[in-house]
Amino acid sequence: MIGVRQAQQIVLSELPRLPVEHVGLDLAGGRALAAGITSDRDIPPFRNSAMDGYALRSSDLTSPQPTVFEVIETIAAGTVPARRIEPGTAAMIMTGAIVPDGADAVVRVEDTERDGAKVTVLRPVQPGANVRLAGEDIRRGNAVLAAGHSLRPADVGVLASLGVTRVPVARRPTVAILTTGDELVEPDQTVAPGQIVNSNAYTLAAAVQQAGGIPHVLGIVRDVREQTRAAFETAFTYDLVLSTGGVSMGVFDLVREVLASLGVIERFWKVAQKPGKPISFGMRGATPVFGLPGNPVSSLVCFHLYVQPALRAMQGLRELHLPAVRATSTTELRTAAGMTEFVRCLLTGPLDDLRVQPTGTQSSAALRSMSLGDGLLVSPPEQSHIAAGERVTVLLLEQRFTAEAAV
Numbered sequence: 001m002i003g004v005r006q007a008q009q010i011v012l013s014e015l016p017r018l019p020v021e022h023v024g025l026d027l028a029g030g031r032a033l034a035a036g037i038t039s040d041r042d043i044p045p046f047r048n049s050a051m052d053g054y055a056l057r058s059s060d061l062t063s064p065q066p067t068v069f070e071v072i073e074t075i076a077a078g079t080v081p082a083r084r085i086e087p088g089t090a091a092m093i094m095t096g097a098i099v100p101d102g103a104d105a106v107v108r109v110e111d112t113e114r115d116g117a118k119v120t121v122l123r124p125v126q127p128g129a130n131v132r133l134a135g136e137d138i139r140r141g142n143a144v145l146a147a148g149h150s151l152r153p154a155d156v157g158v159l160a161s162l163g164v165t166r167v168p169v170a171r172r173p174t175v176a177i178l179t180t181g182d183e184l185v186e187p188d189q190t191v192a193p194g195q196i197v198n199s200n201a202y203t204l205a206a207a208v209q210q211a212g213g214i215p216h217v218l219g220i221v222r223d224v225r226e227q228t229r230a231a232f233e234t235a236f237t238y239d240l241v242l243s244t245g246g247v248s249m250g251v252f253d254l255v256r257e258v259l260a261s262l263g264v265i266e267r268f269w270k271v272a273q274k275p276g277k278p279i280s281f282g283m284r285g286a287t288p289v290f291g292l293p294g295n296p297v298s299s300l301v302c303f304h305l306y307v308q309p310a311l312r313a314m315q316g317l318r319e320l321h322l323p324a325v326r327a328t329s330t331t332e333l334r335t336a337a338g339m340t341e342f343v344r345c346l347l348t349g350p351l352d353d354l355r356v357q358p359t360g361t362q363s364s365a366a367l368r369s370m371s372l373g374d375g376l377l378v379s380p381p382e383q384s385h386i387a388a389g390e391r392v393t394v395l396l397l398e399q400r401f402t403a404e405a406a407v
Contacts, residue, residue: 001270003381004305004340007281010267011306012320015313016286018173018239022166028156030212031169032315037145042135043161047099051130054112054119055103056090061124066113068120075100090119099131106130138162148318150212170315173213176235177204180221180228180246180255181294199367200244200299204292207303211311213240228258236262236287239314242307245294247280255291256280264289272381274341275364276302295364301342301376304397322395325375327354333386335379343377344369345394356394373397 002010020034049055054069061067069090075081077096085091085102093099093106105125113120138144144162145155151167159167184198185191198220205215216238221231223246235241246255247269256269259282266282275298280291290307292299309320327347335341344359356377359369375394379386386392 001272001277002268004271004273007268007271007279008306008309008321011281011288011310012313014283015288015310016239017316018171018314020168021171022168025156025160025165025167028151028159028167028169029153031151031167031172032212032312032317033145033147033149033151033155034168034170034316036143036147037159037162037164039138039140039142039144039162041138041162042140043138044132044134044136046134048096048132049093049099049106049130050095050132051106051108052095053093053106053108053130054090054121055085055093055099055106056121057085057087057103058105058125058127058129060087061107061121064124066120066122068118071114071117071119073100090121092119104128104131146318148316150317150319173239173311173314175208175213175215175240175242175311176238177201177208177215177217178219178221178231178235178241178243180223180243182223184220186220199296200292200294203296203300203367204242204244204303207300207308208242208311211308212315212317213311223254225254225258228254229262232258232262236284239287240307240311241284241287241289242292242303243290244292244299247278247291247293259284259289259291272339273301273305274336274339275362276305276342277339279306281306293364296367297344297370298364300367300370304376304395305342322376322397324378324393324395325351325354326391327356327377327394329377329386329388329390329392330355330357332388333358333377333379335384335386337384338381340381341379342395343379344373345375345377346372347374347394354394356392370397 072083072089074092075097077094081100085100091100104127107121107125111122179198179201183195185195187197201217205217208215221228246253264282264284269280270277271279276293278293279302282289292302312320345356346359347354347356349355359372375396378393
């Protein structure tokens with residue numbers, strides 16, 4: 001049985017990279033940029049006004065007293081100034097408009113009083129006031145975005161400002177999802193005694209989407225060798241295969257045997273962790289194949305630890321793993337000796353003084369405890385006891401939002 005870190009390294013060591021495709025800006029958000037972007041222009045492309053006001057020479061405002069200027073033109077955004085600013089003259093200018101030659105500052109309209117063709121400036125300004133310089137944001141030749149970056153809304157806006165209309169991104173991985181077990185029924189079916197609802201398929205489908213993949217739920221696979229084999233043969237037409245259940249040591253656990261007969265080379269089986277010990281990983285050619293445990297929490301924890309990084313790596317993303325924070329345990333915990341235990345937990349308090357406590361029952365069948373949680377408290381294998389007040393590491397499952405605004 002191997003450790004968590006070793007299992008993660010094995011998974012990431014031989015994954016294929018997905019081909020590049022080009023998408024429009026409207027579909028680029030959240031995608032993995034496949035090639036670096038270098039600017040072919042200055043942004044902004046010209047000196048422009050940051051305010052509605054008056055463009056003038058700041059040296060004409062050396063006196064602390066109000067100064068009167070002749071207004072020689074009005075410059076709207078999208079137009080070109082017709083005249084140069086000379087001593088004692090000013091141009092009314094709108095936000096984003098080109099600052100005319102001769103002017104080195106813009107006075108806010110709030111700091112002026114207009115009277116026909118004259119404007120009185122009530123207070124002096126410094127050279128450069130309210131003027132955005134050409135190339136102030138981005139210079140021609142600048143490396144703007146690196147390959148492997150997950151595109152955020154501001155990134156997409158930057159691409160638009162650079163005139164990029166088709167963005168090179170990694171193709172999203174297609175993921176086959178199989179759930180095995182005679183006891184499973186679909187959510188819209190009546191649950192008879194001894195049966196359980198197939199929640200894993202839809203939990204994993206949502207997780208795949210969150211990781212940038214395209215899920216394909218292939219349905220329930222009964223514990224019959226021929227049916228299991230046929231289901232996996234279909235699944236191998238996708239970029240990555242996920243199955244849940246059937247990877248332990250029970251009489252009806254057929255998945256590993258069937259995968260081996262189909263040419264899957266198993267890289268590991270069982271990881272020293274709780275929950276999720278009976279996980280298998282292998283490769284069939286360039287297709288990664290994960291056999292996740294059947295218990296819902298075990299399956300989802302294994303997804304976050306191994307499958308999500310794999311999907312992100314296949315897209316060429318640089319940031320693969322769940323982010324970690326440090327927090328103070330509010331309760332005493334007993335954890336599994338010799339194994340890395342992941343305790344579903346809640347985080348409270350400010351980021352610089354986080355407090356952590358379990359969500360409740362840690363049963364691997366209690367998916368609600370995962371739904372309530374903010375993260376996974378990590379108890380290392382050399383530790384079997386966490387004291388109240390002890391500092392611990394927590395893997396964040398979600399970006400945290402607050403009910404109240406901070407500003």
